[in-house]
Amino acid sequence: MMNDSENMVADADATDEVRDFQQGDGQTADVTTDNKSGKSGKSEHDDFKRTGRMMLYVRRFCRRPSAVVGLIVLLILIFFAAFGARFSQWSYDEPDFAALAAPPSSEHWLGTTVGGSDLYAMIVRGLGRSLTIGILSSICITIIAALVGTAVAFFEGWFEHVGMWLLDMLLVVPSFLLIALIVGMAKGGSDWIWLAIGLTAFGWIGYARTLRTLTLSLRDREYVRAAKFMGVPSFTIIVRHLVPNLGSVLVINTVLGVIGAVNSETSLSFLGLGIKAPDTSLGTLLNAGQSVVQTSPWVLVFPSVMLIILTFSVQLIGDGLRDAIDPYSRSGGKAE
Amino acid sequence: MLKYIIKRIGNYIIMLFVAVSMTYFLASAFMDPRSNYMSRNPRPPMASINRSLDMANINDQTPVIIRYGRWLKGIVTRWDWGLSPDQSPVGPAIASRIAASLQLVTLATILAIIFGVSIGVYTAIRQYKWQDRVLNSIATFFLVIPAAVMGLMVVLIAINFNNLIGTRAFYVTGLHSYQGNNPVLWVLDYLQHLILPTIVMTIPGTVSYHLTQRTYLLDTMNADYVRTARAKGLPLNIAIRRHALRTSLIPTAVDVAFSIAGVFTGAVITENVFAINGLGMYFTQTIAQNDINGAVAVAAFGGVCTLTGALLADIFSAWLDPRIRLS
Numbered sequence: 001m002m003n004d005s006e007n008m009v010a011d012a013d014a015t016d017e018v019r020d021f022q023q024g025d026g027q028t029a030d031v032t033t034d035n036k037s038g039k040s041g042k043s044e045h046d047d048f049k050r051t052g053r054m055m056l057y058v059r060r061f062c063r064r065p066s067a068v069v070g071l072i073v074l075l076i077l078i079f080f081a082a083f084g085a086r087f088s089q090w091s092y093d094e095p096d097f098a099a100l101a102a103p104p105s106s107e108h109w110l111g112t113t114v115g116g117s118d119l120y121a122m123i124v125r126g127l128g129r130s131l132t133i134g135i136l137s138s139i140c141i142t143i144i145a146a147l148v149g150t151a152v153a154f155f156e157g158w159f160e161h162v163g164m165w166l167l168d169m170l171l172v173v174p175s176f177l178l179i180a181l182i183v184g185m186a187k188g189g190s191d192w193i194w195l196a197i198g199l200t201a202f203g204w205i206g207y208a209r210t211l212r213t214l215t216l217s218l219r220d221r222e223y224v225r226a227a228k229f230m231g232v233p234s235f236t237i238i239v240r241h242l243v244p245n246l247g248s249v250l251v252i253n254t255v256l257g258v259i260g261a262v263n264s265e266t267s268l269s270f271l272g273l274g275i276k277a278p279d280t281s282l283g284t285l286l287n288a289g290q291s292v293v294q295t296s297p298w299v300l301v302f303p304s305v306m307l308i309i310l311t312f313s314v315q316l317i318g319d320g321l322r323d324a325i326d327p328y329s330r331s332g333g334k335a336e
Numbered sequence: 337m338l339k340y341i342i343k344r345i346g347n348y349i350i351m352l353f354v355a356v357s358m359t360y361f362l363a364s365a366f367m368d369p370r371s372n373y374m375s376r377n378p379r380p381p382m383a384s385i386n387r388s389l390d391m392a393n394i395n396d397q398t399p400v401i402i403r404y405g406r407w408l409k410g411i412v413t414r415w416d417w418g419l420s421p422d423q424s425p426v427g428p429a430i431a432s433r434i435a436a437s438l439q440l441v442t443l444a445t446i447l448a449i450i451f452g453v454s455i456g457v458y459t460a461i462r463q464y465k466w467q468d469r470v471l472n473s474i475a476t477f478f479l480v481i482p483a484a485v486m487g488l489m490v491v492l493i494a495i496n497f498n499n500l501i502g503t504r505a506f507y508v509t510g511l512h513s514y515q516g517n518n519p520v521l522w523v524l525d526y527l528q529h530l531i532l533p534t535i536v537m538t539i540p541g542t543v544s545y546h547l548t549q550r551t552y553l554l555d556t557m558n559a560d561y562v563r564t565a566r567a568k569g570l571p572l573n574i575a576i577r578r579h580a581l582r583t584s585l586i587p588t589a590v591d592v593a594f595s596i597a598g599v600f601t602g603a604v605i606t607e608n609v610f611a612i613n614g615l616g617m618y619f620t621q622t623i624a625q626n627d628i629n630g631a632v633a634v635a636a637f638g639g640v641c642t643l644t645g646a647l648l649a650d651i652f653s654a655w656l657d658p659r660i661r662l663s
Contacts, residue, residue, distance in 0.1 A: 048384035084458070123359065165351075172355035172639040174597055176604065178362065182629060184623040185366045263482045267605055270484040271620050286484050290609070293492055301491060304485045 067320020090118030138257035149211030418629030437614035444537035452545020487609035
């Protein structure tokens with residue numbers, strides 16, 4: 001979350017810079033004087049308050065009911081994952097041998113698995129794992145992809161050729177297989193860290209390619225050239241000028257990337273290659289539920305519902321953000 | 337054109353070689369076939385463990401570069417992809433499973449393209465009307481559901497349906513179970529097995545083709561040449577069909593070509609849910625058994641699929657879009 005807001009602020013700064021630069025350039029004398037009088041007028045009348053960029057985004061976001069619902073649902077899920085374990089007397093790693101595969105009851109709210117573990121406690125734990133892995137790897141993926149994608153586009157010439165060839169090469173073998181290779185070996189306990197590392201290590205490549213394409217139009221802008229000729233170090237240009245200008249794309253894709261990461265995590269854990277007992281995740285629960293689909297369907301149904309709510313709420317937030325940030329969006333109202 | 341294609345193929349072969357070699361080293365670093373034997377009770381003698389590992393060329397006491405050399409030599413000279421830890425050859429195991437995966441993937445891909453593109457066109461023409469909004473919401477909903485959840489939910493519904501009508505209308509495991517000689521019953525049995533996995537694999541494909549085709553068509557529908565066609569007096573439907581739809585199908589064709597690889601990995605989950613003994617199932621087995629050669633061979637097959645898709649995409653776009661200069 002911290003990362004996101006930083007990006008947004010940086011984005012606003014950079015765009016202001018562009019505006020200043022263009023004003024300094026002064027296409028016509030009229031425009032420049034107009035701007036100047038506008039500025040001085042503003043300082044004289046302090047009661048006139050300009051809508052800030054963040055405020056604008058927040059208002060546009062709130063205008064979409066579905067986005068607000070998504071955000072509320074996600075916050076509830078995070079709260080549930082963080083504190084849900086306190087409401088139940090059972091712990092996820094403490095089976096109740098008196099109630100094996102018991103249906104939902106007042107004792108075990110969502111029933112128990114074949115091994116006697118309380119499903120409520122396991123879902124709370126698994127949801128926390130899925131959320132942690134999803135958010136962590138999505139943020140890391142965005143950071144790596146943003147740096148690599150812009151760098152490949154910024155250093156033109158042979159560097160770009162070699163970089164693109166390498167990116168294409170890394171995409172040849174389906175990343176799902178490579179992640180499975182790495183994570184399948186991790187032993188219980190630390191496997192969720194390996195899963196996050198694996199998802200990050202092979203998840204950024206396609207995204208970096210997309211960002212490189214977007215950077216192509218940025219690298220010839222005046223402010224980038226000016227910085228280059230002023231002798232600003234390349235890395236500083238990338239971090240200060242190129243990455244912030246992709247800010248909106250990065251924010252949206254970080255949010256939507258959580259869905260992809262959660263889906264991959266679920267798939268791998270479902271195949272028995274991700275998180276393994278004694279730890280648990282929603283995918284692991286699906287795996288456990290698969291074999292008892294006829295006898296105790298609740299082991300399957302509750303984690304599935306939880307996953308659908310999780311991914312769908314994130315999707316709603318992502319859609320809302322896209323419309324809030326995209327200046328050409330027509331889906332909201334007309335007023336700012 | 338021919339020169340362009342040959343150049344691309346050459347580039348792709350080098351890419352494939354580097355990528356598969358990288359996978360080999362990665363698999364050798366992360367997989368530990370020795371643990372298969374060490375966990376056995378009683379533990380076999382060290383010499384015999386080493387012998388079986390050496391036979392399969394996966395002994396971690398041999399330097400990895402030497403193992404890699406042997407492995408490469410086997411493939412180049414004899415097209416031998418090596419042995420599993422249980423000494424069974426990898427090549428035939430994969431070849432026998434390709435057919436099952438192919439049956440599943442082909443039907444699902446074709447259906448997904450047909451449904452997805454038609455719904456995409458239907459909704460694009462009715463942009464922001466209620467049909468568009470409803471179908472879009474449904475599509476977004478299905479888009480985010482994890483493949484495993486989708487598969488298992490379909491299984492759950494099918495089992496309950498079977499129980500409800502009191503007979504087995506759908507089978508949820510395998511591709512065949514009929515043993516007799518009656519061809520009609522055989523086909524019926526095959527369809528009863530195939531329908532559920534096909535549904536599970538068709539839905540995500542349909543949804544993504546729907547959303548992309550909608551975007552592509554909307555992009556071209558407001559283009560100048562469509563307005564010109566309308567100004568000439570062409571009815572809206574014909575203008576869209578002849579001018580907008582044609583151009584918008586180019587990126588879809590490219591997507592379809594690229595999806596060859598994606599569908600293959602999507603099948604991993606579906607095959608595991610429905611216990612279909614295809615490549616995806618084989619891949620999970622190789623990982624579980626620390627089968628380095630098997631896992632690398634599957635990855636290589638996946639790589640070939642990706643690059644075939646990329647090549648087809650290159651050819652499609654060059655063929656369909658005259659603006660792309662080939663040189």
